[in-house]
Amino acid sequence: MTMKDSNKWLAYDELAWTEHIIAPPDDYAEETEPLINAIKEYSKIEVKALLHLGCGAGGNDYIFKNHYKVTGIDISDKMLEIARNLNPEAIYHHGDMRTIELHELFDAVVAPESIDYMRTENDLYRAIITAQKHLKPGGIFLIVANTAERFRPNNFVYSGSRDDIEITLFENNYVPAHPGTTYEATLVYLIRREGKLEIFNDRHILGLFKLEIWLNQLKKAGFDIINKINMDHGYDQYIAGEGKYPRLMFVCRKQL
Numbered sequence: 001m002t003m004k005d006s007n008k009w010l011a012y013d014e015l016a017w018t019e020h021i022i023a024p025p026d027d028y029a030e031e032t033e034p035l036i037n038a039i040k041e042y043s044k045i046e047v048k049a050l051l052h053l054g055c056g057a058g059g060n061d062y063i064f065k066n067h068y069k070v071t072g073i074d075i076s077d078k079m080l081e082i083a084r085n086l087n088p089e090a091i092y093h094h095g096d097m098r099t100i101e102l103h104e105l106f107d108a109v110v111a112p113e114s115i116d117y118m119r120t121e122n123d124l125y126r127a128i129i130t131a132q133k134h135l136k137p138g139g140i141f142l143i144v145a146n147t148a149e150r151f152r153p154n155n156f157v158y159s160g161s162r163d164d165i166e167i168t169l170f171e172n173n174y175v176p177a178h179p180g181t182t183y184e185a186t187l188v189y190l191i192r193r194e195g196k197l198e199i200f201n202d203r204h205i206l207g208l209f210k211l212e213i214w215l216n217q218l219k220k221a222g223f224d225i226i227n228k229i230n231m232d233h234g235y236d237q238y239i240a241g242e243g244k245y246p247r248l249m250f251v252c253r254k255q256l
Contacts, residue, residue: 012075012079018189018191020059020082020086022159024160025058031144031234032060032112035144035249038229042227044253045139048069049068050070050107051106051110051134052109055072055080055092058079058083058084058086061083062086065090069090070090071090071092071102072092074095077094080094097114105136109135111142111143113144115127116206119205125221128141128221136254138256144231144247152246154172155172155173155240155243156169167189173185188200189202218252230246231247
């Protein structure tokens with residue numbers, strides 16, 4: 001059994017290869033299409049080039065690339081390797097969403113869920129500023145986020161198989177009694193190769209901010225907040241028991 005608690009998570013390193021077994025790229029259409037629809041509805045400019053902050057293994061980009069020229073940023077080399085193989089049409093860079101400078105402007109910027117890894121208000125603001133710096137005036141910035149007021153602890157179960165490999169992933173979300181601006185997500189992987197079982201544990205500390213903080217940081221960075229769209233049911237099929245996983249998409253526009 002292996003356990004890590006650092007910025008080098010097993011899920012994005014040694015176990016990155018499991019990503020598209022548990023979540024095949026075609027399955028990303030349901031969560032990606034609402035972002036595409038929001039871009040079409042709210043952007044003041046034509047969107048041809050899209051920047052994806054925290055692109056992971058490229059599942060969302062597999063859908064985005066049918067509409068836009070995609071550039072992705074991620075901090076995990078293993079995830080980027082998978083993304084490049086899946087989406088050779090896209091451009092990928094290794095980098096931290098808080099600090100990267102591409103010296104290029106895009107028509108839209110998205111951060112679906114990856115921004116959860118910003119644990120402090122300062123880190124959150126730096127990631128939002130990165131989006132602002134890389135976005136053309138009138139362009140749309142989309143975030144899919146948790147808000148502290150609506151977030152509840154949950155358990156999730158994911159599974160998938162390929163050839164002689166079977167994977168079951170359990171995820172537990174835990175909110176401490178005095179959470180501050182973080183919560184814990186603990187992952188337990190059951191991986192069977194030809195019936196032989198391996199078990200891996202992986203613990204992630206993620207950001208959890210009140211709605212007021214999200215709105216203040218976005219406004220501080222110079223964004224107009226055009227809409228807040230509920231994304232409450234995207235994970236319903238994976239929730240164990242009767243939990244709820246309410247998510248909110250912030251639709252933000254860079255001022256002209």
